[in-house]
Amino acid sequence: MLRILDRAEEVLIAALIATATVLIFVSVTHRFTLGFVADFVGFFRGHGMTGAAAAAKSLYTTLRGINLVWAQELCIILFVWMAKFGAAYGVRTGIHVGIDVLINRLDAPKRRFFILLGLGAGALFTGIIATLGANFVLHMYHASSTSPDLELPMWLVYLAIPMGSSLMCFRFLQVAFGFARTGELPHHDHGHVDGVDTENEGIDAEGDVLLHSPLTPRDLVEKPKDN
Amino acid sequence: MSALIIFGLLIALMLTGMPISISLGLTVLTFLFTMTQVPIDTVALKLFTGIEKFEIMAIPFFILAGNFLTHGGVAKRMINFATAMVGHWHGGLGLAGVIACALFAAVSGSSPATVVAIGSVILPAMVNQGFPKQFGAGVITTSGALGILIPPSIVMVMYAVATSGMVVTGPDGQPVSSASVGELFMAGVVPGLMLAGFLAFTTWNRARKFGYPRLEKASLRQRWTAFREAAWGLMLIVVVIGGIYAGIFTPTEAAAMSAVYAFFISVFVYKDLTLRDVPRVLLSSANMSAMLLYIITNAVLFSFLMAHEGIPQALGEWMVNAGLSWWMFLIIVNILLLAAGNFMEPSSIVLIMAPILFPVAVRLGIDPVHFGIMIVVNMEVGMCHPPVGLNLYVASGITKMGITELTVAVWPWLLTMLAFLVLVTYVPAISLALPNLLGM
Numbered sequence: 001m002l003r004i005l006d007r008a009e010e011v012l013i014a015a016l017i018a019t020a021t022v023l024i025f026v027s028v029t030h031r032f033t034l035g036f037v038a039d040f041v042g043f044f045r046g047h048g049m050t051g052a053a054a055a056a057k058s059l060y061t062t063l064r065g066i067n068l069v070w071a072q073e074l075c076i077i078l079f080v081w082m083a084k085f086g087a088a089y090g091v092r093t094g095i096h097v098g099i100d101v102l103i104n105r106l107d108a109p110k111r112r113f114f115i116l117l118g119l120g121a122g123a124l125f126t127g128i129i130a131t132l133g134a135n136f137v138l139h140m141y142h143a144s145s146t147s148p149d150l151e152l153p154m155w156l157v158y159l160a161i162p163m164g165s166s167l168m169c170f171r172f173l174q175v176a177f178g179f180a181r182t183g184e185l186p187h188h189d190h191g192h193v194d195g196v197d198t199e200n201e202g203i204d205a206e207g208d209v210l211l212h213s214p215l216t217p218r219d220l221v222e223k224p225k226d227n
Numbered sequence: 228m229s230a231l232i233i234f235g236l237l238i239a240l241m242l243t244g245m246p247i248s249i250s251l252g253l254t255v256l257t258f259l260f261t262m263t264q265v266p267i268d269t270v271a272l273k274l275f276t277g278i279e280k281f282e283i284m285a286i287p288f289f290i291l292a293g294n295f296l297t298h299g300g301v302a303k304r305m306i307n308f309a310t311a312m313v314g315h316w317h318g319g320l321g322l323a324g325v326i327a328c329a330l331f332a333a334v335s336g337s338s339p340a341t342v343v344a345i346g347s348v349i350l351p352a353m354v355n356q357g358f359p360k361q362f363g364a365g366v367i368t369t370s371g372a373l374g375i376l377i378p379p380s381i382v383m384v385m386y387a388v389a390t391s392g393m394v395v396t397g398p399d400g401q402p403v404s405s406a407s408v409g410e411l412f413m414a415g416v417v418p419g420l421m422l423a424g425f426l427a428f429t430t431w432n433r434a435r436k437f438g439y440p441r442l443e444k445a446s447l448r449q450r451w452t453a454f455r456e457a458a459w460g461l462m463l464i465v466v467v468i469g470g471i472y473a474g475i476f477t478p479t480e481a482a483a484m485s486a487v488y489a490f491f492i493s494v495f496v497y498k499d500l501t502l503r504d505v506p507r508v509l510l511s512s513a514n515m516s517a518m519l520l521y522i523i524t525n526a527v528l529f530s531f532l533m534a535h536e537g538i539p540q541a542l543g544e545w546m547v548n549a550g551l552s553w554w555m556f557l558i559i560v561n562i563l564l565l566a567a568g569n570f571m572e573p574s575s576i577v578l579i580m581a582p583i584l585f586p587v588a589v590r591l592g593i594d595p596v597h598f599g600i601m602i603v604v605n606m607e608v609g610m611c612h613p614p615v616g617l618n619l620y621v622a623s624g625i626t627k628m629g630i631t632e633l634t635v636a637v638w639p640w641l642l643t644m645l646a647f648l649v650l651v652t653y654v655p656a657i658s659l660a661l662p663n664l665l666g667m
Binding site for chain 2: 010013014016017018020021022024025027028032072075076079080082083084085086087089090093095096097098099100101102103114115117118119121122124125126128129132133135136158161
């Protein structure tokens with residue numbers, strides 16, 4: 001069951017960021033194309049190319065009929081949902097940054113206490129927010145207000161707060177329980193940027209990494225003075 | 228008094244090691260529940276409206292673009308291009324590393340991404356060529372910090388977001404509005420290129436002094452080939468900066484376009500990334516973005532609390548009445564930010580400090596854009612020194628050097644950065660020249 005939840009969480013946030021990106025790309029491209037086609041209409045008319053002008057005008061009318069005014073609003077909604085659910089995923093992967101300089105210097109029992117305190121505080125905060133959010137959504141449901149462009153019911157839009165915070169609260173409790181049992185925490189290495197395998201490409205890697213570079217060392221024969 | 232309680236509580240919670248976002252949120256809730264009459268429902272509303280500004284959406288887009296580029300072999304081609312151009316000078320590959328970092332910084336908004344993308348390729352090559360490991364690590368750790376000064380920059384977006392909507396009274400009583408993302412991006416160009424030049428000079432000087440290796444001078448054909456291969460990546464600079472300046476895109480739209488463009492060149496042009504890898508890139512980008520957006524959400528709550536309590540205004544009044552001049556204030560700000568850089572990462576510092584310091588700066592006649600650039604340069608320095616300098620940890624992962632050893636390795640470049648910080652602090656023209664020239 002937990003594995004399904006984990007997978008659903010991953011798929012959801014990846015899908016949200018992808019959809020938002022494509023949406024804005026399409027919106028900007030659409031706006032651009034409209035401008036270009038309008039310029040072509042003017043150009044063709046100015047040069048007496050009536051057939052081409054008519055075709056361009058027809059394309060312009062078609063494009064003009066596609067209304068993407070709502071794209072920006074939807075993008076914001078998608079990202080807010082991504083932020084709320086992504087924050088819960090971040091608890092699971094240990095990406096949330098804190099000042100651990102001091103607690104890392106404490107002895108094991110004290111460090112354990114402070115880590116559990118931090119996780120408990122996280123669960124408390126997100127639990128309170130989930131409750132406040134649920135109340136707020138309930139008010140919105142009865143108020144029946146809608147978003148400006150998409151005209152979505154606002155309670156549906158704001159549902160991200162109680163849902164995301166509830167999941168985040170659950171994740172904090174899950175991590176706290178796991179830590180109390182095993183003493184292990186999920187840890188995201190902020191010193192590693194995903195995408196480059198530094199394990200295999202350590203400083204002592206053999207051979208010149210700049211394989212395709214036609215440049216060769218000039219004075220390798222001279223031993224450089226040490227720093 | 229309320230300011231002392233708020234900050235005391237925040238610092239106490241932070242020192243327990245809990246996530247900064249949670250510390251901010253709990254501080255606000257504790258204060259609101261116990262000491263004010265603010266309707267608690269506003270908290271839930273703020274958690275949504277706090278991040279529903281379209282400018283904020285630039286952050287996930289730039290992170291996504293940066294991740295595609297880090298995966299997508301763009302860095303390798305930029306290094307080849309930089310090497311072809313300056314490899315024959317003193318410092319050879321080290322100098323090429325600085326230039327490659329500057330180029331990669333112009334397409335990525337993150338410093339750690341710049342360090343890992345450039346460092347993982349160039350550092351092994353430098354060692355193989357006879358450079359001491361410390362020299363290479365020092366060059367790349369500090370040059371990678373250009374990632375947040377040369378636009379696009381996630382930290383600049385953070386500053387714009389943290390101060391957005393603030394209209395503060397200037398010294399002459401006229402209203403001064405906060406800096407836009409576009410203004411900050413343009414303002415970052417000259418300081419970014421200057422700092423790259425300073426770091427390159429430090430690299431060249433040390434290489435000449437210690438007799439480090441150089442490369443054969445590349446022929447014009449070799450340079451052209453290297454440029455042609457890197458051109459797809461370099462075009463991204465035109466897309467983002469050119470697009471924003473020409474008024475074709477808003478910064479957020481430029482970020483989205485750069486993400487799609489980065490995806491396209493990584494998967495279909497350079498083919499260093501397969502379609503099967505894309506979900507992993509999306510997930511890691513969403514993870515990092517969500518963490519930053521969650522900090523922003525709670526920082527907005529925190530700013531709301533401070534504004535409600537009138538803390539920034541009171542601080543401004545107090546400083547003006549104390550007869551503090553603008554240059555004295557900037558010394559204090561620099562010390563404060565450098566100190567904060569010892570314990571926190573840049574996003575958190577900017578989101579917490581900027582809303583407090585910005586009104587005071589404006590009251591003392593400091594330009595919002597200049598102030599923003601100064602904060603960003605401070606953050607760069609913070610990324611290169613312990614205990615939480617992210618660039619050090621990235622470089623440590625690549626070089627397998629300890630943090631202490633790395634700290635010693637970076638000091639010549641770190642001193643250069645500190646000298647540049649003084650320069651950028653007290654010569655506003657460095658930051659304001661380009662925006663003024665472009666009529667922004």
